[in-house]
Amino acid sequence: xxxxxxxxxxxxxxxxxxxxxxxxxxxxxxxxxxxxxxxxxxxxxxxxxxxxxxxxxxxxxxxxxxxxxxxxxxxxxxxxxxxxxxxxxxxxxxxxxxxxxxxxxxxxxxxxxxxxxxxxxxxxxxxxxxxxxxxxxxxxxxxxxxxxxxxxxxxxxxxxxxxxxxxxxxxxxxxxxxxxxxxxxxxxxxxxxxxxxxxxxxxxxxxxxxxxxxxxxxxxxxxxxxxxxxxxxxxxxxxxxxxxxxxxxxxxxxxxxxxxxxxxxxxxxxxxxxxxxxxxxxxxxxxxxxxxxxxxxxxxxxxxxxxxxxxxxxxxxxxxxxxxxxxxxx
Amino acid sequence: xxxxxxxxxxxxxxxxxxxxxxxxxxxxxxxxxxxxxxxxxxxxxxxxxxxxxxxxxxxxxxxxxxxxxxxxxxxxxxxxxxxxxxxxxxxxxxxxxxxxxxxxxxxxxxxxxxxxxxxxxxxxxxxxxxxxxxxxxxxxxxxxxxxxxxxxxxxxxxxxxxxxxxxxxxxxxxxxxxxxxxxxxxxxxxxxxxxxxxxxxxxxxxxxxxxxxxxxxxxxxxxxxxxxxxxxxxxxxxxxxxxxxxxxxxxxxxxxxxxxx
Numbered sequence: 053x054x055x056x057x058x059x060x061x062x063x064x065x066x067x068x069x070x071x072x073x074x075x076x077x078x079x080x081x082x083x084x085x086x087x088x089x090x091x092x093x094x095x096x097x098x099x100x101x102x103x104x105x106x107x108x109x110x111x112x113x114x115x116x117x118x119x120x121x122x123x124x125x126x127x128x129x130x131x132x133x134x135x136x137x138x139x140x141x142x143x144x145x146x147x148x149x150x151x152x153x154x155x156x157x158x159x160x161x162x163x164x165x166x167x168x169x170x171x172x173x174x175x176x177x178x179x180x181x182x183x184x185x186x187x188x189x190x191x192x193x194x195x196x197x198x199x200x201x202x203x204x205x206x207x208x209x210x211x212x213x214x215x216x217x218x219x220x221x222x223x224x225x226x227x228x229x230x231x232x233x234x235x236x237x238x239x240x241x242x243x244x245x246x247x248x249x250x251x252x253x254x255x256x257x258x259x260x261x262x263x264x265x266x267x268x269x270x271x272x273x274x275x276x277x278x279x280x281x282x283x284x285x286x287x288x289x290x291x292x293x294x295x296x297x298x299x300x301x302x303x304x305x306x307x308x309x310x311x312x313x314x315x316x317x318x319x320x321x322x323x324x325x326x327x328x329x330x331x332x333x334x335x336x337x338x339x340x341x342x343x344x345x346x347x348x349x350x351x352x353x354x355x356x357x358x359x360x361x362x363x364x365x366x367x368x369x370x371x372x373x374x375x376x377x378x379x380x381x382x
Numbered sequence: 383x384x385x386x387x388x389x390x391x392x393x394x395x396x397x398x399x400x401x402x403x404x405x406x407x408x409x410x411x412x413x414x415x416x417x418x419x420x421x422x423x424x425x426x427x428x429x430x431x432x433x434x435x436x437x438x439x440x441x442x443x444x445x446x447x448x449x450x451x452x453x454x455x456x457x458x459x460x461x462x463x464x465x466x467x468x469x470x471x472x473x474x475x476x477x478x479x480x481x482x483x484x485x486x487x488x489x490x491x492x493x494x495x496x497x498x499x500x501x502x503x504x505x506x507x508x509x510x511x512x513x514x515x516x517x518x519x520x521x522x523x524x525x526x527x528x529x530x531x532x533x534x535x536x537x538x539x540x541x542x543x544x545x546x547x548x549x550x551x552x553x554x555x556x557x558x559x560x561x562x563x564x565x566x567x568x569x570x571x572x573x574x575x576x577x578x579x580x581x582x583x584x585x586x587x588x589x590x591x592x593x594x595x596x597x598x599x600x601x602x603x604x605x606x607x608x609x610x611x612x613x614x615x616x617x618x619x620x621x622x623x624x625x626x627x628x629x630x631x632x633x634x635x636x637x638x639x640x641x642x643x
Contacts, residue, residue, distance in 0.1 A: 063546060120542075120551055121514065121524060146510070146527050146544060153479075153511035154518045162480065162605025165509045188609065194401040194506070199612050206605040242523030243557075246539075247550035258545075264642065288642070306529075306564050307543065312397070312505065313421065313563045321642050331398050342640060343617070344633060350622070357617055360636040364625025372630025380634065380643045 054082030055107075055135050059128060059142040059151065060100065065092015067099045069261050070143040072220035074213055075103040077170045079223060081187055082138050085109060087131045089124055090116045093229060101227030103220060109134065111232040120243035121147060125154040127234045132159060134232070137208065139187055141170070144212040152210045161207025164189045168217045168318070168339070173203065187211065195312065195335035215260040216318045251307065259291045259308060264321045267293030267310050267337070268303075271326020271347065271366050275303040280370050281325060287377040293317065293337075295327045311336035325366045329354030346370060385439040385533065388495045389429045390486055390516070391422040391458055393451035394506040401506070406601060407608040408476045409506055411448065418454035421501035423461075423568035428561045429499045430462045430569070432533045440464050442493050446474060446485050452584065459579035460571030467493055471588040476601025483512055485599065487519040488592040497538060500560040502527055513560035523553035529564035 056078040061068045071086075078084035086105040088096050093110040100108050109131045115123035128151060132140065140155065142148040144166050156163035169190035186209050191200050204210070259265065266288065268281035278292075285292045294304035296311050310317055312335040322340035327333060329345070329352055337343070338357055345354045350363040362369050395401050399414035426443065433439035443458035445451045446469040455466040469489050477485070490498055498520075503510035510527075517524030525531075528540035528551070538557050542549045543564070571579070589596060597603050623632055637643050 120526075120549070125518075149509070149511050150514040150524070150526065153509075153514050156605075157480070157483075157515055157518045162478070163511065164606055165511060192614070193508075193611075195397065197401065197614055198403065199614055200407075201609045201611075203607050203609060204605065205607040239518075239521060239523070243525050243551055243553040245549050246552050249548045251545070251547060307545070312508070313502070321637070321640075338614075338617075342642075343620075344636070346629070346633070350624070355620075355622055357620075358622070359617075359620040359640075360633060361620060361622040362625050362629040362633050363622060364629045368627075369625050369629040369633065372628075373633050374630075376631050376634035377637070377643055380638060 054138045055085045056082040057128070057131060057135055057137040057140040058084045058086050058105065059140070059148060060086050060088045060096060061143045061145060061148065062088065062090070062092060062096055065095030067096050068143070069220065070213070070215040072103050073215065073218045074141045074143060075100065075105060076218045076221045077213060078141050079104050080170065080172050085135050085137065087128055087232070089127050097227060097229050102222050102224050104223035104225055105227050106225050108227055108229045109232045110229060111234050113234065115236055115240055118245055119241050120245055121150050121154065122242060123236055123240045124151050125158070126236050126240055127232065128155050129158055130232055130234045139209040139211060142210070142212045144214045149212050152212050156207070156210040159207055161210050162204035163210040163212070164191070164202055164204060165212045167191055167211050167213045170211060170213060192339055195331050196338045214316060214318070254292070256285060257289070257291045259293055259310070259315050260317055262291035262317070262319055264288050264290035264323070265293050265310070265317050265319045265340075266290045266323045266325070267295060267327060268298055268325050269295035269327030269333070270297040272298060272303060273326070278304055280367065284323070284370055284374045284377070287374050287381070295333050324354050325370050327354055328352045329357060385433070385436045386494055386496045387429045387433060387439060387441045387499060388490050388493055388497070389425050389441060389443045389458060389463065389499045391425065391443055391445050391454050391501075392419045392504045393417070393445060393447045393454035394419045394504055397505040403611045406476065407611055408601065411450070416450050416453065418457040419501060419505045421503055421505055421563060422454070424561050424563055424565050425499045425501040426458045426461050426463060427568040428531050428565050431566070432497070432531070436533065442467055444486065444489055444493065445469070446482055446489070455584060456579055457571065459582045460576045461569055462575060465582055466584040467587060468584055469587045469592065473589055473596040473600050476604060477599045478604035478606050479507070479509055479512055479515065480605045481599035481603055483515040483519055485592065485594060486516055488594060489587060490516070490520065492587070492592060496555045497533060498558040500558065502560055502562045513558050517558040520558065523557040525551050525553050525557050526560040528559060528561050531559055531561055531565065
């Protein structure tokens with residue numbers, strides 16, 4: 053029986069959507085075995101089982117919250133040793149990538165990050181041997197100007213997958229919750245987390261997970277004007293993004309930055325207001341399904357990407373759009 | 383004793399250029415001019431600030447790359463680093479993150495270090511995992527993806543802004559840190575800095591010097607393989623309208639037609 057380890061991203065047991073996407077992709081490669089670290093497994097396990105996790109391996113320890121990354125690597129390694137999986141999938145978050153990378157070094161395996169698709173190899177199994185039968189990943193590279201397909205050529209493939217890479221599908225199974233035993237290594241306590249300030253919730257969808265994203269750029273011309281962008285986002289149930297120019301100017305928090313050094317988004321609909329479309333920004337949004345833009349410069353490069361563009365003043369066009377959306381939605 | 387800082391930097395094709403792959407599916411480094419990865423400028427800047435706050439410090443900029451990669455080192459020296467180390471070897475062509483991290487780990491140990499500073503990711507590979515792998519290989523703490531960093535009393539502290547929370551981190555030296563583009567604007571090299579850089583020492587090393595077998599690196603030694611690469615087809619040209627007072631309504635009409643409203 054081929055099993056695939058899936059690292060669960062959760063907040064106190066509330067499983068985040070990218071993990072459900074991972075389970076969906078993992079089922080193409082074998083039986084998903086979820087690894088749940090920290091509290092809340094009783095909340096998470098039914099959700100994981102509903103999405104096809106045949107087993108849930110879990111352990112809770114103070115080390116996971118008290119120290120950075122390494123205790124989780126120790127635990128995932130223990131799960132790896134116990135399961136001997138054909139592949140390991142993690143979400144492409146900062147932490148997910150770091151955990152995956154350190155695990156890969158320890159088990160002598162190659163790592164592929166930021167995959168947007170994962171398919172079983174031609175051998176029909178996920179064994180990542182040099183025979184070439186291992187899973188094939190798709191990545192968007194060079195600011196999404198190219199699409200590459202890659203394989204891990206040594207060891208057990210470790211793959212991190214970007215949010216929104218698959219639609220989560222339910223596949224209910226009887227799932228067993230098993231306790232994982234972890235001995236933390238010397239390096240586990242190397243980096244102490246001495247303080248933690250949770251981010252305030254905006255009540256809007258998560259930027260990387262949202263079906264619709266409305267972003268503002270230099271043209272918004274001040275933090276005090278971002279409410280125009282937020283109002284449009286709220287009328288559509290969308291997340292709010294910002295270009296690097298807007299973030300660097302201090303108009304909107306960096307956690308909302310879309311682009312090479314911020315978030316990569318791939319929503320059904322991306323609305324860019326007052327954003328010229330520099331390469332830095334395009335890298336983070338050009339795989340969006342439908343793109344529309346409002347910009348007063350008819351030569352802005354963003355118009356090369358759009359399905360629909362309005363050349364005009366965003367302070368006129370965006371509020372009118374918001375009103376019209378509200379009117380049509382009744 | 384002097385605080386020994388090593389900044390790992392990468393020479394990359396200009397991200398604003400028209401980047402392509404070579405026939406062997408490695409990054410084409412010929413068609414587009416190379417430069418110091420923009421995100422590594424932040425690493426050099428933070429190293430300089432840490433050095434300025436210390437009683438006594440020495441900054442080495444380190445790169446692994448072809449002959450032209452010396453430009454990246456020169457930029458680091460111009461900004462104010464004290465010396466440079468360039469690992470160059472024909473057998474390195476096509477090395478992946480596992481091989482590069484191995485070479486960097488050996489080179490960092492060769493140089494001697496209290497603190498290794500990296501950027502958050504390269505602008506070409508964009509993986510962002512090298513600092514974590516380097517820490518794993520060196521067996522020292524990783525204090526990564528920091529938007530603020532400081533060193534005092536043999537400890538490095540920093541702030542890591544994650545999706546769910548902002549974390550305050552602390553680790554004893556020696557350690558590996560990486561800094562984001564939120565850590566503070568990088569300085570421009572001064573004329574004086576550019577002139578001084580020409581006299582600063584650059585040490586050249588190859589794989590033999592570091593005791594690394596050619597089989598462990600290069601395209602053949604990579605633990606991952608790119609099977610194919612295809613240029614994304616250009617998006618089909620969209621409809622562009624000029625706002626004559628009804629632009630918002632027209633846009634709403636389009637969105638309704640696409641079933642978004």
